[in-house]
Structures are given as C-alpha cells and as structure tokens.
Amino acid sequence: MTLMNRLELILPAAEHEAAANDFKSEFFAQGETIIDGSGLLDQMNYPEWLEHAAKFRNGETEDSDWPPSTTFLVMRYPLDCQR
Numbered sequence: 001m002t003l004m005n006r007l008e009l010i011l012p013a014a015e016h017e018a019a020a021n022d023f024k025s026e027f028f029a030q031g032e033t034i035i036d037g038s039g040l041l042d043q044m045n046y047p048e049w050l051e052h053a054a055k056f057r058n059g060e061t062e063d064s065d066w067p068p069s070t071t072f073l074v075m076r077y078p079l080d081c082q083r
C-alpha cells in the first residue's frame with residue numbers, strides 16, 4: 001500500500017520551532033554538520049534564525065553578500081487531513 005501525503009509550503013513561524021529543531025537533530029544525528037539550503041538554520045537557534053529569515057524576506061540584506069530571499073518550510077500532511 002502506498003501512503004500519499006500532501007505537501008504544503010509555509011512561511012516559518014514561532015509555532016514551528018519544535019519541528020525545525022527535530023529536523024536539525026535528525027541531520028546532526030547522521031553526522032551532517034551543514035544543512036544546505038536552510039538559510040543558516042544549522043548555525044543558529046530557531047528564534048535567531050526566524051528573525052534572520054524575516055530580514056531576508058523583507059529585503060533587509062544590505063550588510064550581506066546574500067540577495068533578498070524567502071525561506072519556506074515544507075509540511076507533510078496525510079491526504080485526508082483537513083487544514
């Protein structure tokens with residue numbers, strides 16, 4: 001039997017902290033030290049990273065070599081889940 005899921009891109013928010021920390025822990029437990037594409041999530045605690053991501057989304061990057069950008073989280077839900 002194949003289980004199908006619905007994937008949803010969402011902007012990160014404070015209520016996603018536990019899930020983001022679990023995600024980081026899974027990477028680090030496998031010996032990974034860098035989470036490519038995470039916008040430095042691997043190098044910051046979640047509240048700091050959330051602020052960092054918001055600044056980049058709002059174009060507040062003038063002191064950086066990075067361009068403005070938006071980082072999304074991918075949330076996985078069962079197909080029958082009503083959100």
